[in-house]
Amino acid sequence: xxxxxxxxxxIGCFLCCFCGWVLNCSTLPTEYWNFSEVGDAVVTTxxxxxxxxxxxxxxTTGVSDCKYYPSMMALPVFLHVCRALTIVxxxxxxxxxxxxxxxxKCTKIGGSELANARVMFAAALTYLASGFxxxxxxxxxxxKTRAQYVDQNYKPQKFEIGAAVFVGWGGSSLIIxxxxxxxxxxxxxxxxSSSNRSQTPTESYITATSRxxxxxxxTRTIYMKPASSxxxxxxxxxxxxxxxxxxxxxxxxxxxxxxxxxxxxxxxxTSAPTNMDSYV
Numbered sequence: 001x002x003x004x005x006x007x008x009x010x011i012g013c014f015l016c017c018f019c020g021w022v023l024n025c026s027t028l029p030t031e032y033w034n035f036s037e038v039g040d041a042v043v044t045t046x047x048x049x050x051x052x053x054x055x056x057x058x059x060t061t062g063v064s065d066c067k068y069y070p071s072m073m074a075l076p077v078f079l080h081v082c083r084a085l086t087i088v089x090x091x092x093x094x095x096x097x098x099x100x101x102x103x104x105k106c107t108k109i110g111g112s113e114l115a116n117a118r119v120m121f122a123a124a125l126t127y128l129a130s131g132f133x134x135x136x137x138x139x140x141x142x143x144k145t146r147a148q149y150v151d152q153n154y155k156p157q158k159f160e161i162g163a164a165v166f167v168g169w170g171g172s173s174l175i176i177x178x179x180x181x182x183x184x185x186x187x188x189x190x191x192x193s194s195s196n197r198s199q200t201p202t203e204s205y206i207t208a209t210s211r212x213x214x215x216x217x218x219t220r221t222i223y224m225k226p227a228s229s230x231x232x233x234x235x236x237x238x239x240x241x242x243x244x245x246x247x248x249x250x251x252x253x254x255x256x257x258x259x260x261x262x263x264x265x266x267x268x269x270t271s272a273p274t275n276m277d278s279y280v
Contacts, residue, residue: 145160
């Protein structure tokens, strides 16, 4: 994939994750996590519904009365865990959006391409953790509500799964799907670039373009690097090497008679006396 396709993919994944995060946030103030109806007649029906924070009741006139849970210490562990995971999901989704806006290729806020890919990979992991946290909460809540409803020995009032749980399932699924695609592409780009930089090849090859295509041939030229590094062998095309050898200046050779005459003159040359007193 080229840079433009990756950019549009990042935008699509971000919108998918952001919409899922908004849906998860909308379930926090919603009262209809589970509900129950008492009464067969329309005029005498009373609705009971509750969520993570309160219990509510409404009658046929539309008047509802909600009451917060009296004490945190008296609440079951199940409710505490659901509260904690829901808040963690919202916080992680917020920071995932921040990291995505920094690392996206279309925003031009981050640094190099490698740095942006790593930031996007971190954002994808953050979104993935947010989606799984929300999925655990809504799945656990729905499973417990259904188990109590089908249990014949459960004597208290039975509730059904509310609309907020279904909205949470949809939002968490959007976050997981978008973050998984984002994690694959950004991780592939960021981790591959870092692995390529960590490799230290023993030989480097330079490929030059020739008329017929790309040709390589070994040469005798070895360029030395500093003592801390290794030798680097430069591979040049055969045609380029032949042309370079043809351009070298050729020294004209002297005839053998001239070389012999010069050698005899050097031998017959009289040497100067070393004692300079004879000339005084």
